[in-house]
Amino acid sequence: MPRGRLRVMLGAAPGVGKTYAMLEEGKRLQGLGKDVVVAVVETHGRAATAAMLDGLEVVPRRVVEHRGVQLTELDLEAVLARAPQLALVDELAHTDAPGSPHAKRWEDVDAMLDAGIDVMSTVNIQHIESLNDVVEQITGVQQRETIPDAVLRRADVIEVVDLAPQALRDRLTEGAVYPASRIDAALSNYFRLGNLTALRELALLWLADEVDSALQKYRAEHGIAGKWEARERVVVALTGGPEGETLLRRGARIAARSAGGELLAVHVTSEDGLRTGAPGTLAAQRALVEQLGGSYHQVVGSDIPRALVEFARGENATQLVIGVSRRSRLAALLTGPGIGSTVIRESGDIDVHIVSHSRAGGRFSLPRPTGGLTVRRRVLGFALALVGGPLLTLLLTSVRSGESMTADVLSYQLLVVIVALVGGIWPALFAALLSGLTLDFFFVDPLYTITISEPLHLLALVLYVVIAALVSLVVDQAARRTRAAQRATAEAELLATIAGGVIRGQDALQALITRTREAFGLTGVRLLDGDDVVSIDGEPADSAHTQRLPVGTRGTLELSGRDLAASDRRLLGAIVAQLDAALEHRDLAATASELGPLAEADRVRSALLAAVGHDLRRPLAAATAAVTTLRQTDLALSDEDREDLLETAEDSLDGLATLVTNLLDVSRVQAGVLGVSLAPTELDDVISPAFDELGVGPAEVELDIAPDLPALVADGVLLQRVVVNLVGNALRYSPPDRLPVLAASAFAGMVQVRVIDHGPGIPGERREAVFLPFQRLGDTDNDTGIGLGLALSKGFVEGMGGTLDAEDTPGGGLTMVVSLPAATEEEPA
DSSP states (O other): OOOOOEEEEEEEEESSSSHHHHHHHHHHHHTTTTTEEEEEEEOTTTTHHHTTTTTSSSSEEEEEEEETEEEEOOOHHHHHHHOOOOOEEEEEOBBBTTTTSSSHHHHHHHHHTTTOOEEEEEEEGGGGGGHHHHHHHHHHHOOOOOHHHHHTOOOOOOEOOOOHHHHHHHHHHHHHHSSSHHHHHHHHHHHHHHHHHHHHHHHHHHHHHHHHHHHHHHHHHHOOOOOOSSSSSSEEOOOSSHHHHHHHHHHHHHHSSSTTTTTEEEEEEESSOOOOOOHHHHHHHHHHHHTTOOOEEEEEEHHHHHHHHHHHHTTTOEEEEEOOOOOOOOHHHHHHHHHHHHHHHOTSSSSSEEOOOOOOSSSSSSOOOSSSSHHHHHHHHHHHHHEEEEHHHHHHHTTTOOOOOHHHHHHHHHHEEEEEEHHHHHHHHHHHHHHHHHHHHHHHSSSSSSEEEEOOHHHHHHHHHHHHHHHHHHHHHHHHHHHHHHHHHHHHHHHHHHHHHHTTTSSSHHHHHHHHHHHOSSSSSEEEEEEEEEEESSSOOOGGEEEEEEEETTEEEEEEEEEHHHHHHHHHHHHHHHHHHHHHHHHHHHHHHHHHHHHHHHEEEHHHHHHHHHHHHHHHHHHHHHHHHHHHHOOOOOOHHHHHHHHHHHHHHHHHHHHHHHHHHHHHHHHHHOOOOEEEEOOOOHHHHHHHHOOOOTSEEEEOOOOOOEEOOOOOHHHHHHHHHHHHHHHHSSTTTOOOOOEEEEEEEEEEEEOOOOOOOOGGEEEEEETTTTTTOOOOOOOOOOOOOHHHHHHHHHHHTTTTEEEEEEEEEEEEEEEEEBOOOOOOO
């Protein structure tokens, strides 16, 4: 009997609709004539999911009694006896009750597949064994029910049931996932927007890896060697040199530009094992590859370019990153094209990135003003004279005749001119002297002797030298002028770049220092402001080989490396002037940044004085009026009137005392001198006195405290003040028919206290502003104070090492969430 096929609906989190999608597909297949039964489905009380069961045959569950509790489980024997074409099995990672045929539900599914029954099932990403620890790091929740990766990878079809994180939170808010009592805790814990986004990415990446494995298997089975750009695969070639770190970081950035990009590093060793990089450097680069999320590979090959390209093709790479050759130009000329050229020629449809690095020279370097021609050209001139002379002589002697003297002389003259054009004056003079002597030895009678008996022969030799000198002089002047033009262009480019960086407001100091080191080929450049290091680039300065230049009145520029020529110092003077301007700009910016807080403090002080003036006048005026009335002897006051006046005076003075206390507290918070005494604290010990201070009873605030709530690390007095402020606000803004709620639960080592109201709420753009002092300034209703409550509460909570955040209440309103560390068992309350 052929084995059944497994189809899995994979979701990023509970509530995305996996079970609904499975039932919907089952009904569709049933409509097409397939025999479908529901082996087990968990509706979790969701009406829409339960409604999808209508019209589907449901196999009754098996009842298992465990420790006095009756549990219902999938009845495997009944499903096998029924033998449908397709069985719908929910929650593939479920752990079966003790006494069941198997320990895990996926084992029940395996038995159905062996019996030839097709199975459609569901699983969440957090239940995959290899991702269990990652999910715990993201959500703070450990999943105890897991499924081996191999079981899921054996599935014939895996489909991701995807739902945007915000859409899932909206479903949760509407009550489509959990009952109302669990919504608030779920939204602030497991179903945070960041958590859901990370879980969604994890699910998509896991499926992408699965698809990639299937693609590789298909390519291998069908012998496909061409590159398929399903996603970016970046191969970085390592030589074992110090430039490897630069190449790896560049490769990692290229891979990160596309979702699911992959980084691979490869080092090629020779077949005899003689070619290898520094072991310590390679080990460090291998560790860096792992930190960047890539993989390290080592291959053997006698032909490095071919080995690199073959490895890249074997890994279906889309990009190949190599470094600029560290060989000199002379070495490249003598040994032929380098690895880079060969790799580019052999790469075909693989993109090749050749990355510059410090070992290959700076990306911008000024040409040296000394000498018209390079050493390489001089060496080439001498080589041409040494090789070309004998070859020319061999050719001319083979065709020598009595009438060929003129052609012989002109041929040697042409050789001298060519050598002059290539190598300049010294190779040309050498070629002229050598040509004259060769001509006299092989072509002038008496042959095979060097005898200058005729003045014309001497004149010919002199003409050789003069012509060589004139041509060489022209060539040398042209080379000098070319290099001067190149240097002028480079200097102009350098100055334009420096000026542009300063004008654009970039980090001008660091840009200037970096460009200075690169331009003059120095090993290190450092800028000092007094004794403080302002900016540095390259190797630290060596005091024995350091040149120092003053920058303005207090700065110093230290240059490590070669001695600078006069032309270099002229350009360096312009750079020093720019550095001086950049230092001055930095000082001005620092002064401006210091003035900003002063202006803000002045604005706050003005607001404080205006607000305090208003709020002080009101209680003072009321208390003064009450006391003045009581002191008047000509007024006949009843006992009730006298009591009312005394109560007014008392309330006004109490309000005045509270205002002064709050002002002192907010001053301490803003000054950072708030006194905090942290200790394990039971929340019940805080709520009762807070409610007494507010004068409210259990009938006015709904409590929802988790029964196993641990103690929290807090200052009991400060936490009581926070609860008073938050509950007071909730009471003030809650509608008469909806009581505010004070809920508390533990999550990921934190205790969260949530004060929930169903009032008008706060717009998102004002969510952060409500925690600033004096936010009620300018409101039409000033009876509620000057807006210090939330500012104080936030300062108190942060002083205790926690956070205070504002969230929307599902259905409308505001929820204030206080998060504080839970006390550990080693710190009993």
